[in-house]
Amino acid sequence: MGFTPMIQQYLKIKAEYQDCFLFFRLGDFYEMFFEDAKRAAQELEITLTSRDGGGEERIPMCGVPFHSAENYIKSLVEKGYKVAICEQVEDPKSAKGVVKREVVQLITPGTVMEGAMLDDEENNYLAVVTENEEDHFSLAYTDMSTGETFVMAIDNGWNAVLSELVNRPIKEIVVEEDFSQLYAENLREKLQFPVSIAKRSTKDNSMDLLVEEISDTNLRNTCILLYQYLYHTQKRAIDHLKKAQVIELAEYMTLDMYSQRNLEITNSLMRKEKFGSLLWVIDRTVTAMGARKLKKWLERPLLTKSLIERRLDLVTGFYQQFFEREEIREALQSIYDLERLSGRVSFGNVNARDLIQLKRSLSKVPMIKEQLQQFDDPALHELARDLDPLPELYTLLETSISEDAPISITDGNILKDGYHAELDQYRDASRNGKHWIAELEQKEKQETSIKSLKIGFNKVFGYYIEVTRPNLPMIPEGRYQRKQTLTNAERFITEELKEKETLILEAEEQSVALEYQLFLEIREKVKQFIPALQRLADIISEVDVLQSFATVSEENNFVRPTFSAERRINLEESRHPVIEKVMKNEQFVPNSINLADDKHLLLITGPNMSGKSTYMRQLALTVIMAQVGCYVPATQAELAIVDQIFTRIGAADDLVSGQSTFMVEMLEANHAIQHATENSLILLDEIGRGTSTYDGMALAQAIIEYIHNHIHAKTLFSTHYHELTSLEESLTALKNIHVRAEEIEGKVVFLHQIHEGAADESYGIHVAQLAGLPDTLIQRANTILSQLEGTEQSVQPVPEQKSNETNVYSMGQMAFFASEEPVKQQPSKKNHEIIERLNKINLLEMTPMDAMNQLYQLQKKAEELKGRN
Ligand code: ADP
Numbered sequence: 001m002g003f004t005p006m007i008q009q010y011l012k013i014k015a016e017y018q019d020c021f022l023f024f025r026l027g028d029f030y031e032m033f034f035e036d037a038k039r040a041a042q043e044l045e046i047t048l049t050s051r052d053g054g055g056e057e058r059i060p061m062c063g064v065p066f067h068s069a070e071n072y073i074k075s076l077v078e079k080g081y082k083v084a085i086c087e088q089v090e091d092p093k094s095a096k097g098v099v100k101r102e103v104v105q106l107i108t109p110g111t112v113m114e115g116a117m118l119d120d121e122e123n124n125y126l127a128v129v130t131e132n133e134e135d136h137f138s139l140a141y142t143d144m145s146t147g148e149t150f151v152m153a154i155d156n157g158w159n160a161v162l163s164e165l166v167n168r169p170i171k172e173i174v175v176e177e178d179f180s181q182l183y184a185e186n187l188r189e190k191l192q193f194p195v196s197i198a199k200r201s202t203k204d205n206s207m208d209l210l211v212e213e214i215s216d217t218n219l220r221n222t223c224i225l226l227y228q229y230l231y232h233t234q235k236r237a238i239d240h241l242k243k244a245q246v247i248e249l250a251e252y253m254t255l256d257m258y259s260q261r262n263l264e265i266t267n268s269l270m271r272k273e274k275f276g277s278l279l280w281v282i283d284r285t286v287t288a289m290g291a292r293k294l295k296k297w298l299e300r301p302l303l304t305k306s307l308i309e310r311r312l313d314l315v316t317g318f319y320q321q322f323f324e325r326e327e328i329r330e331a332l333q334s335i336y337d338l339e340r341l342s343g344r345v346s347f348g349n350v351n352a353r354d355l356i357q358l359k360r361s362l363s364k365v366p367m368i369k370e371q372l373q374q375f376d377d378p379a380l381h382e383l384a385r386d387l388d389p390l391p392e393l394y395t396l397l398e399t400s401i402s403e404d405a406p407i408s409i410t411d412g413n414i415l416k417d418g419y420h421a422e423l424d425q426y427r428d429a430s431r432n433g434k435h436w437i438a439e440l441e442q443k444e445k446q447e448t449s450i451k452s453l454k455i456g457f458n459k460v461f462g463y464y465i466e467v468t469r470p471n472l473p474m475i476p477e478g479r480y481q482r483k484q485t486l487t488n489a490e491r492f493i494t495e496e497l498k499e500k501e502t503l504i505l506e507a508e509e510q511s512v513a514l515e516y517q518l519f520l521e522i523r524e525k526v527k528q529f530i531p532a533l534q535r536l537a538d539i540i541s542e543v544d545v546l547q548s549f550a551t552v553s554e555e556n557n558f559v560r561p562t563f564s565a566e567r568r569i570n571l572e573e574s575r576h577p578v579i580e581k582v583m584k585n586e587q588f589v590p591n592s593i594n595l596a597d598d599k600h601l602l603l604i605t606g607p608n609m610s611g612k613s614t615y616m617r618q619l620a621l622t623v624i625m626a627q628v629g630c631y632v633p634a635t636q637a638e639l640a641i642v643d644q645i646f647t648r649i650g651a652a653d654d655l656v657s658g659q660s661t662f663m664v665e666m667l668e669a670n671h672a673i674q675h676a677t678e679n680s681l682i683l684l685d686e687i688g689r690g691t692s693t694y695d696g697m698a699l700a701q702a703i704i705e706y707i708h709n710h711i712h713a714k715t716l717f718s719t720h721y722h723e724l725t726s727l728e729e730s731l732t733a734l735k736n737i738h739v740r741a742e743e744i745e746g747k748v749v750f751l752h753q754i755h756e757g758a759a760d761e762s763y764g765i766h767v768a769q770l771a772g773l774p775d776t777l778i779q780r781a782n783t784i785l786s787q788l789e790g791t792e793q794s795v796q797p798v799p800e801q802k803s804n805e806t807n808v809y810s811m812g813q814m815a816f817f818a819s820e821e822p823v824k825q826q827p828s829k830k831n832h833e834i835i836e837r838l839n840k841i842n843l844l845e846m847t848p849m850d851a852m853n854q855l856y857q858l859q860k861k862a863e864e865l866k867g868r869n
């Protein structure tokens, strides 16, 4: 036995949408069958049933009611699945055989439009990645709900692509069929993106207009693939898509993915949420559009001084006039999400309430314009000049849509009286009829003397006169026709009432139908304003971000930064913007930060918890804030424009992944070293911790030297290898700074004050002492330390040496043991030389670094010797 025609229809459609859940409309339900049904039942926790489909076995089935489908769809899409909505596309009554069905829309994580599935303050991107040749990619991403598209060329390898993708609200990635399997897996597994495969059609040229300004063929094709995928999923015109905007990555600061994460710019490391991030501190935007724009700005700090200064000028304008700014903030509060509204207009799913909101928003624009003009700063007047309150659109909405219109657009009561003559006529007819009925009720009450008589209406029987049972005898003979019997009452009609009813119902039906028609027309008219609305949205959101910068800057005592031509960094009383905000009872201790081309490397030493990492990060955050156009947390700020920021946060602080291996550490360090320029900022926090002491220290030193000699990038390097501080003698651009622990009333206290010079090497012992360890123990530790440092003339044997701790930390001792190795070879002249030199070494007068160097020399000699034999 074959399947029933309906199941056959299902299978045929399903074959085209294999990677989706197919929501198959059957009456008031969306049904799913076969494997879809089993998986959906599991994912949605709904009951799995079965039905006879004509085959041998019953078919697994599950379904969700049409009217509550949105929540189920949302839940699937949030899990990264795609849903194909298959509707009945002909009237079941007139259909011959199986009702015709078609997929009318695909809902995928990257293309959702429905308000309930979107986060107001965040974009929702669909991205396309194509590989043009090895290590050369194009990346485009679009937000369907707002219509914006960005496209860029990435010519420095796959990691750079990943850096662009992570930390952006990208919900789905589309690649071509022949895209590298390896990379696609990378996206799926490592970054957990839903990846869809699509094919670019070369015949379809309907998108040409959207890409006409892109000259690069690769970028064009990437955008076209993206747009085609959108049309394929939405299956309708999408008028609000803006032209793709090409992003020249070279015009923005590069923040690799490690830095974006480590610096907690938009999300905190621990909880992966906005709270505790830089965004959390500086977001005082009022509108959702502003919140989204702020995030975009933060993700791409500027490099061009004039653009940065322009933003800062505007912020200064807002900063200086508190009252005017407060007024603007207040006005912004009633501005609706114009960007997403435009999207919904184009999509055909706005209702009358949305349009009322739109009207109210527009009504505030003239006020904002005027308010902007009241600022002293002419820069703000320019913003005002570009604001267009769209009076024509306002008038259209004001004259047409009723203030208390319902959500439904098919039940009437949307439009105002006086908007349309014919509509008014129908409404009059229906109102007159209703008036007549009200009068009839009065008349019948009087004439029959039945006080409780009333005229009612229901959908099945229409209008009726209702009389309760005890009053029935009072009705004069033949006055009414009996219509319906209830337990306590009888319902009647009269000829006259019937006639009026027909008139009223006809008028109502016509008025509802006409209203719907008129509403669609209005919606079409609003569509023409989409580009203008988007421009308006753009300026409003910019005003919002700028006022937000001014507001936080004033509230948190930030200062306007200047940019020095000599590329100096001079921060007076610099603070960490987030930590100072979350500190409860304590005060954040400000510190100055000074870097210049001839002193571009700061080596920071000091005990744990003294504030080294904080100090480093606050510089990076300050630089980012300045380059997005915000004031910065300091009392005075002279900055150099930074092209890239690299961070390597040591294993100790790497709480996020918890899997930081030494290899990862080295990869990140390598990444910085390969890409940094003299204009970059590098933060290396306790690098080398992930391996043995000697190894780690050797690498740390080599990295510092390399940066010093070859890169000249501004660099902050914190370390627990005290030995490295001696580098200050040989590396002219390196400066030691340190943080100390102090004793206050017998307690260990970190004052978090940065001082010049290297930390006192015995800070560990100092802390131990402050912590209250026995005096004898502290004394002994001091003795051991000075022995290790070679400050005493002879090495005293350590009584009862059980611990091997000391060995681990002492370079000097390693050298010492090395000399005890028995020399097996018959000593040649050269051998003698090596042994002689070994004997001459006074370990106790050497620094560990010296010991290391000597060993290295000796080993080289030994190598040479081996080569000769
Ligand atoms: P380190 O890297 O030296 O181990 P951290 O930078 O992680 O130290 O700082 C440890 C803690 O000290 C931070 O969580 C913060 O609460 C506090 N802290 C750091 N710097 C300051 C400061 N300048 N003022 C006040 N508290 C600070």
Ligand code: MG
Pocket (backbone or CB within 6 Å): 609, 612, 613, 614, 653, 685
């Ligand atoms: Mg630290």
